[in-house]
Amino acid sequence: MRFSYEWLCDLAGVKDVAPEKGAEVLTMAGFVVDHVSVIDYAGIVVGRIESQVPHPRSRKPLWIHQVDLGTETRQIIAGAPNAVPGTLVPVALPGTTVPGGVTVRDGVIAGEAARGMLCSAAELLIEDGPEGILLLEAGEPGQPLSAVIPNEAILDVEVTANRPDCLGHLGLARELAAGLGRSLGRDFMPRFTGGVEPKGTDLIQVDIEAPDLCRRYIGAVLSNVHVGPSPSWMQRRLRSGGIRPINNVVDVTNYVCLEYGQPLHAFDLDQVRGARIIVRRAEEGERLMLLDGVERSLNPSMLVIADGEGPVALAGLMGGEESGVTGLTTRILLESANFDGVNVRATSRALRVRTDASARFEKGLSPELALAGARRAAMLLAELAGATVHTEWVDEYPRPQDPVRISFPPERIDAILGITVPREEMEAGLTRLEFQVQTDGDGEWDVFPPVYRLDVRIAEDVAEEVGRSYGYDNVPATLPAGRRGRWLPFRPSQERTLDAARNSLAGAGYDEIVSVALVSSRVLEGLGIADRTIRVVNPVSDEHDVMRTSLAVTLLQAAALNRQRDRAALSAFEMGRVYLGRDDGPEGQPDEIQRLAMLRLAGPEPDEGRAAFLQVKGAFERAAEVLRLHDISYEPATGVLFHPGRCARVLVDGRPAGHLGELHPQVMERFDLPGRAVLLEVDVEPLLTGGRDRRYAPLARFPTVDRDLAVVVGGDLPAASLLSTIRDSGGELLKGARAFDEYIGPQVGEGRKSVAFSLTFRSPERTLTDAEVDGELARVRKALTGAHGAEFRA
Numbered sequence: 063m064r065f066s067y068e069w070l071c072d073l074a075g076v077k078d079v080a081p082e083k084g085a086e087v088l089t090m091a092g093f094v095v096d097h098v099s100v101i102d103y104a105g106i107v108v109g110r111i112e113s114q115v116p117h118p119r120s121r122k123p124l125w126i127h128q129v130d131l132g133t134e135t136r137q138i139i140a141g142a143p144n145a146v147p148g149t150l151v152p153v154a155l156p157g158t159t160v161p162g163g164v165t166v167r168d169g170v171i172a173g174e175a176a177r178g179m180l181c182s183a184a185e186l187l188i189e190d191g192p193e194g195i196l197l198l199e200a201g202e203p204g205q206p207l208s209a210v211i212p213n214e215a216i217l218d219v220e221v222t223a224n225r226p227d228c229l230g231h232l233g234l235a236r237e238l239a240a241g242l243g244r245s246l247g248r249d250f251m252p253r254f255t256g257g258v259e260p261k262g263t264d265l266i267q268v269d270i271e272a273p274d275l276c277r278r279y280i281g282a283v284l285s286n287v288h289v290g291p292s293p294s295w296m297q298r299r300l301r302s303g304g305i306r307p308i309n310n311v312v313d314v315t316n317y318v319c320l321e322y323g324q325p326l327h328a329f330d331l332d333q334v335r336g337a338r339i340i341v342r343r344a345e346e347g348e349r350l351m352l353l354d355g356v357e358r359s360l361n362p363s364m365l366v367i368a369d370g371e372g373p374v375a376l377a378g379l380m381g382g383e384e385s386g387v388t389g390l391t392t393r394i395l396l397e398s399a400n401f402d403g404v405n406v407r408a409t410s411r412a413l414r415v416r417t418d419a420s421a422r423f424e425k426g427l428s429p430e431l432a433l434a435g436a437r438r439a440a441m442l443l444a445e446l447a448g449a450t451v452h453t454e455w456v457d458e459y460p461r462p463q464d465p466v467r468i469s470f471p472p473e474r475i476d477a478i479l480g481i482t483v484p485r486e487e488m489e490a491g492l493t494r495l496e497f498q499v500q501t502d503g504d505g506e507w508d509v510f511p512p513v514y515r516l517d518v519r520i521a522e523d524v525a526e527e528v529g530r531s532y533g534y535d536n537v538p539a540t541l542p543a544g545r546r547g548r549w550l551p552f553r554p555s556q557e558r559t560l561d562a563a564r565n566s567l568a569g570a571g572y573d574e575i576v577s578v579a580l581v582s583s584r585v586l587e588g589l590g591i592a593d594r595t596i597r598v599v600n601p602v603s604d605e606h607d608v609m610r611t612s613l614a615v616t617l618l619q620a621a622a623l624n625r626q627r628d629r630a631a632l633s634a635f636e637m638g639r640v641y642l643g644r645d646d647g648p649e650g651q652p653d654e655i656q657r658l659a660m661l662r663l664a665g666p667e668p669d670e671g672r673a674a675f676l677q678v679k680g681a682f683e684r685a686a687e688v689l690r691l692h693d694i695s696y697e698p699a700t701g702v703l704f705h706p707g708r709c710a711r712v713l714v715d716g717r718p719a720g721h722l723g724e725l726h727p728q729v730m731e732r733f734d735l736p737g738r739a740v741l742l743e744v745d746v747e748p749l750l751t752g753g754r755d756r757r758y759a760p761l762a763r764f765p766t767v768d769r770d771l772a773v774v775v776g777g778d779l780p781a782a783s784l785l786s787t788i789r790d791s792g793g794e795l796l797k798g799a800r801a802f803d804e805y806i807g808p809q810v811g812e813g814r815k816s817v818a819f820s821l822t823f824r825s826p827e828r829t830l831t832d833a834e835v836d837g838e839l840a841r842v843r844k845a846l847t848g849a850h851g852a853e854f855r856a
Contacts, residue, residue, distance in 0.1 A: 065234055066302035067098075067215035073235035073321075075247055081215035087241035088234070091530050094220040101187050101214040105158030107131060108201035108210060109138075109180075111145050119172040126174055129153055132204020139176040142194035150198040152181040152207050161187040186211075188301050199294045216302060226425035227514040230323025240494040240531060250496070250512065252437040255444050256451035258285070263454050266331070266395055271342040273460035275365045275402045276377065278429040279341055280436045281456040282396040283331065284449040287311060289389050292446060305418070311387045311394060314442045316418075324398060324427065324435030325419030327375060331393040333385040336370020339395070341377065341458075348373055351383045352415070364409045365401060378406035378423040379415050396443070398436035400429040408600065429463050430513040468509045469502075470521040478525040483532050491531025492524070556750060560637060563658070563685040563749070570681035572635045572660060577616035579639065580606035585615060588732055590702045594642040596652050609641035609652070613659035614703055614741055621663060622733045630736075633677075635660040637746065656746040657720070664738045671724050671738035675708075678740045679722060689749050695782055696722065703729050703741065712744050720744030766797065766824040767835045772855035773846055777806065777815045784817060784850065791845035795830065795838050798822040816855055 067081045085095040109129040117124035117139065127138050127145060131153060138153065145151050154166045155178055162185040169176045179185075183196045188211075201210040219234065227233040236246045262283040270276050291297075292313035300307050303320045307313050315326040331337075344360035350373045351357045358376075360366065365377035374385040378401040387394060406423040410416050436455070443449040476482050489499050497518075498510040511518035518524065529537075564574060582605045586592040591611050601607035610616060613636050621632045635658065642653040660682060664674035686694050691714060699711035701721045709723030722742040730739060773784055781801045788799045803818035810816045821842070823835050846852040 063219055063221055063229065064302065064304050065217045065219055065231060066299055067217055068212050069231050069299055069302070069321075070217075070235045070238055073232055073246070073248065074239040074242070075244070076239065076242055079242065081217070084238055085217060087238060088217070088219065090534060091237045091241045092222070093225075093228070093234070093237065095217055096220055097218040099187075099216040099218070101161045101216070103152075103161070103186070103207040103211060103213055106152050106154050106160065106181065106186075106207040108198060108203060108205045108207060109136075109151050109153035110203045111147050111149050111151060113147055114143075114145065117172060117174060119174075121172075124171065127180065129178070129180075130203045132202065136177045137175050138178045138180055139171050139174060140180045140195060142180075142182070144194040144197065145180055150201050150203075151195050152186065152198065152211075154179045154181055154185075160185050183301075187214075188298065211298065214302060223425055224517040226422060226427050226516075227323065227431075229422050229425065230319070231321050233323060233514070236496065240491070243494075245494050246496070250514065251434050252441055254437055255441045256282075256453045256455075258450045258452050260452065261454040262452040263456055265452065266334070266337055266339060266456055268339045268456045268458050269341070270458050270460055271340060272365055275343070275405050276341045276399060277402070277459075277461045277463075278400040278432050279339075279456070279458045280396075280398040280432050281339060282398070282436050282440055283393070283452040283455070284396060284440065284443055285393050285452065287392055287394055287443065287447050287449045289387060289391050289447065292317075296446070309387065309389075310447045311391070311443065314439050314446065315396075317442065318435050318439045319418060319422070322431060322435045322438060323422055324431040325378070325422055326435055326439055327381050327397040327419075328387050329374065329381070329385045329395040329397065330387055330391045331395045332391075334369045334374065334395060338370045339397075340368040340370075341399075342366060342368055344373060350374075350376060352376060352380045353383055353386055354380065354415075355383065358413050358415075363405075364412070365405055367397070376409065376413075376415070377401050379410060379413075379417055379420045394443075394449070396436060396439055398432045398439070400427060400432050403427075426516060428514045428516055429459070429461075433457070463513065465513075466511050466519060468511070468519070468521055468524055469506055470509075470524075471505065472507050474521055475525045475528050478522055479529050479537075481537055483528060487532060488528050491528055495527060495531060497524075497527065559689065559750060560746070562688045564635075564637065566685040566688045567635050567660070567681055570684060572633045572662075572681060575617070575620050575634050575636050577620065577636060577638070578606065579610050579641065581608060581610045581615050581619075582606070583608040585732075586611060589615070589729060591615075594644075596641050596643045611640055611642055612703075613638055613640060613657050613743055614661070617659055617661040617741070618729070618733045618735070618739075621661060621735055621739070625735060630663070632661065632663045658742075658744050658746055658749070660742040662740050663735065664740065666737045671708075671740065674738065674740040675722075675724060678742050682722070682742055682744075686749070691749060695786075696780075697782070698780070699723075712742070714744075714748040717748055719748040762824060762826070764825060764827075764829050766822050767830050767832075769821050769823070769835060769839055770818060771821060771839065771842070772816050772818045773850075774810050774814055774816045774853040774855060775850050777813050779815075779850060781817050784846065784852070785819070787845050787849050788819060788821065788842055791842050792821070793838055793841065795823045795825055795834070796821060796842075797824045810855075 067084060081098050081100055085098050089095050109131050112128040112130050115126050117126055124139055124141055125143055127140060129136050129138050154160050156166050156168045159165045160181060166179045180195045183192055198210055221228050239246045265283045266281050268279055268281050270279055289309050289311055292307055292310040296313055296317055297307040300313060300316055305316050311328050315328055319325050343362045344364045344366045346361055348360045349357055350360060366373040367375035367377055375381040401423050403424045403426045406420050410420045440451045444451055472485060475488060492499055496512045500508040509524050586595060595611055596609040598607050617634060617636055620634060624632050637658050639654050639656050644652060660678050662674045662678050664670040683694060693715045695713045696710040699709050699721060701709045703725055704723035705726050709721055711718055712720045712722055720743050725739045725741050785799060785801060799819055799821050801817055801819050805816040823830055823838060843854060
């Protein structure tokens with residue numbers, strides 16, 4: 063958001079503080095100053111036009127001016143005709159670089175001397191200024207322009223969502239003053255300006271029919287209004303905030319919005335039919351022509367300001383064209399209200415209308431700001447538009463703001479902050495921020511936040527204010543306290559542990575993706591995994607209307623997007639959360655389960671699918687080794703997404719953790735993916751809790767003996783069952799066993815298969831003899847024969 067630094071300093075009552083210093087103070091107070099734009103008018107002076115004649119030899123329209131600069135008269139050529147004799151203009155002398163970036167030099171244009179430049183508003187970086195040469199309202203020839211238009215600096219400040227009180231210059235000036243060790247010295251509530259009869263309540267009636275969406279509505283009546291241009295100082299400040307001046311009435315409402323952060327609107331009272339205002343929900347099919355000249359269709363979810371016959375404004379966004387202020391307006395109804403921020407944002411998004419008013423209401427303003435803004439605007443309209451303010455304004459306040467009182471011992475601030483702040487500094491810092499602090503007889507504090515600080519409710523909030531006022535740079539830099547007592551083993555954090563698994567998968571050639579957790583309900587329903595979905599109340603689009611129930615969806619969407627970009631090959635993984643609704647209805651908290659998913663695309667041939675299966679399985683088991691998982695097994699299973707007969711359940715320590723298998727052809731077709739694909743999706747929690755402690759083991763002193771064993775069994779028997787039997791019967795000398803080959807063919811007979819295993823034997827005490835290894839191998843053979851009816855190939 064744009065802030066005029068000159069305006070901030072004026073409100074804060076500070077001088078000679080450089081913009082960079084002010085930006086630093088605000089940053090230390092918790093406001094991010096993204097950029098400081100300094101506009102310096104050094105080298106630019108005021109000039110008076112003595113004469114203006116067309117250039118006699120130029121092909122383009124140019125005018126030759128004789129300009130009085132106080133001590134001399136210079137000839138300057140300009141392309142705009144509005145600088146007529148007698149007008150005051152800004153003149154950039156040769157050698158000067160104007161704020162717009164142009165460096166001025168003496169020159170000759172079509173045979174005529176040009177000894178300077180007449181500046182436009184754009185060249186002086188005056189936002190949204192008039193076209194042509196900027197005409198000044200005051201000044202003397204030769205006087206520095208900075209005496210007429212002060213040097214300016216624009217701060218681009220990021221105001222956090224919990225501080226809507228700082229969406230106006232007054233709120234941020236309060237923070238600037240406090241950061242510089244002083245109070246603002248200005249009452250939050252302006253004095254009442256009024257007293258003319260008849261009463262405002264006799265001239266307008268206000269009814270709030272939707273008190274849940276309108277917390278307060280103030281209607282002030284002003285008569286004898288003279289609509290005209292606003293003064294130059296106000297126009298300059300409006301332009302510094304990025305607002306185009308229109309007339310003194312509209313400009314005052316915009317000025318107060320920039321100053322207090324409270325949006326206002328001025329109605330032409332004579333155009334309010336029935337002298338009545340109704341704050342209600344729109345009726346189905348109602349239409350309203352807004353001030354931007356576009357007619358919009360409304361619905362009952364939107365809040366409107368209506369008169370006796372129909373809507374005249376869209377609450378919190380923009381007024382209607384028919385009731386707007388014109389040059390013929392003499393009586394106005396000044397609206398200052400407090401609307402529900404959620405409803406204003408929903409209406410803004412639905413109609414695609416975003417204004418300065420809606421941006422402020424969305425953050426949740428204090429209803430007390432409405433009265434402060436109305437009083438300030440009435441005071442300015444009386445001063446700048448000659449308006450007379452009627453007494454007894456309409457003030458409908460169905461849901462008043464309750465005062466906040468926070469009681470706690472002041473020592474609690476030190477406990478929360480972790481440092482000791484002197485008591486007097488605590489109180490002084492809170493007072494500068496306009497908090498009231500009272501001490502009870504028992505020494506406890508009663509802290510009363512200002513009415514515009516809706517974000518302060520508990521002692522921790524007060525501690526944050528003390529920390530900000532005391533200064534984060536005053537907090538000493540200390541190392542975290544070390545453990546006391548006996549030595550404890552180092553336990554890495556969950557994320558650090560998972561990072562090791564991520565690195566392992568990346569090393570195996572898998573790219574990590576991070577995707578949005580919102581997906582399309584149509585996709586989930588088409589895949590048959592829409593059970594327990596959580597629907598978004600206000601989705602951005604139909605493609606993001608539910609929370610995902612499986613990581614497979616986002617991985618497959620990434621694969622489809624890569625294929626559209628001519629990148630058919632994909633090996634990717636994702637670690638993220640899935641969201642499953644609870645059976646106890648919408649009030650129950652959803653289950654947020656962290657999962658690991660891997661996807662590998664393969665060609666159309668069965669062998670290619672089998673190879674992809676083994677590659678995904680191998681990469682996963684390598685990552686499991688990093689996590690120190692030793693008991694991973696698989697069993698046949700079925701899954702909605704998987705091809706029948708090509709899916710396995712993944713078990714960690716005997717507990718189901720997920721599935722691994724080839725995706726069903728219908729799933730591939732839904733995402734327009736050719737060939738085959740293998741997917742693994744497992745819960746992360748078993749991977750973290752199933753790991754073993756890493757223990758030291760000395761290097762083996764004696765060599766290993768490797769033997770291969772080809773086992774012939776029935777074709778339906780899983781290799782995992784054989785491997786389990788081998789490990790159980792191998793004894794202490796068997797250090798490892800793995801399957802490395804499978805054969806199906808005429809040499810083993812129909813309905814049978816041969817699975818080859820590699821067995822590793824080693825003794826920690828001696829070198830094994832062939833006889834010892836043969837004995838162990840015979841025991842394994844016997845166990846396989848007894849358990850599975852196995853035969854053995856030579």
